[in-house]
Amino acid sequence: MNTERNFILNRLKAFTYAAKGFWILITSEKSIIAQTIIGVFMTIIGFIMNISATEWMFQIFAIGLILVAESLNTGIEKLADFVHPEFHKEIGRIKDISAGAAFFAAIFAVIIGLIIYIPKFIL
Numbered sequence: 641m642n643t644e645r646n647f648i649l650n651r652l653k654a655f656t657y658a659a660k661g662f663w664i665l666i667t668s669e670k671s672i673i674a675q676t677i678i679g680v681f682m683t684i685i686g687f688i689m690n691i692s693a694t695e696w697m698f699q700i701f702a703i704g705l706i707l708v709a710e711s712l713n714t715g716i717e718k719l720a721d722f723v724h725p726e727f728h729k730e731i732g733r734i735k736d737i738s739a740g741a742a743f744f745a746a747i748f749a750v751i752i753g754l755i756i757y758i759p760k761f762i763l
């Protein structure tokens with residue numbers, strides 16, 4: 641019973657730490673704020689263009705994918721700066737790879753966006 645209670649308490653604590661991280665990201669990280677603004681903009685476009693339920697699912701998924709990748713990239717950048725604040729070739733490579741993950745997400749989000757909106761503007 642006690643271990644069960646500890647398990648629930650630990651999960652609750654982990655949830656509050658994660659919520660704290662979420663708050664830090666959306667209030668102080670410029671890249672996340674910028675991506676959030678783009679996400680809100682695309683949501684407004686979605687309403688204007690009256691996209692279908694399936695298109696909404698893909699669009700929300702794409703926005704989420706970008707925000708998740710960008711958040712993890714930010715975390716890795718912070719960790720790299722903390723463990724090695726000075727310039728180092730390997731730190732540069734690690735940061736580039738981490739940014740590459742966000743770039744991957746962006747490529748697929750753009751593809752999803754083109755599939756949704758090109759037919760609406762051309763047809």
Ligand SMILES: Nc1ncnc2c1ncn2[C@@H]1O[C@H](COP(=O)(O)OP(=O)(O)OP(=O)(O)O)[C@@H](O)[C@H]1O
Pocket residue numbers: 671717724725726727728729730731732733735736739
């Ligand atoms: N300590 C370092 N050593 C070597 N190269 C670095 C270092 N810090 C940054 N770089 C290079 O500069 C690039 C940008 O790094 P930075 O940490 O400024 O990322 P950013 O995406 O511009 O971050 P921000 O979110 O702060 O705008 C890295 O991808 C890397 O190529």
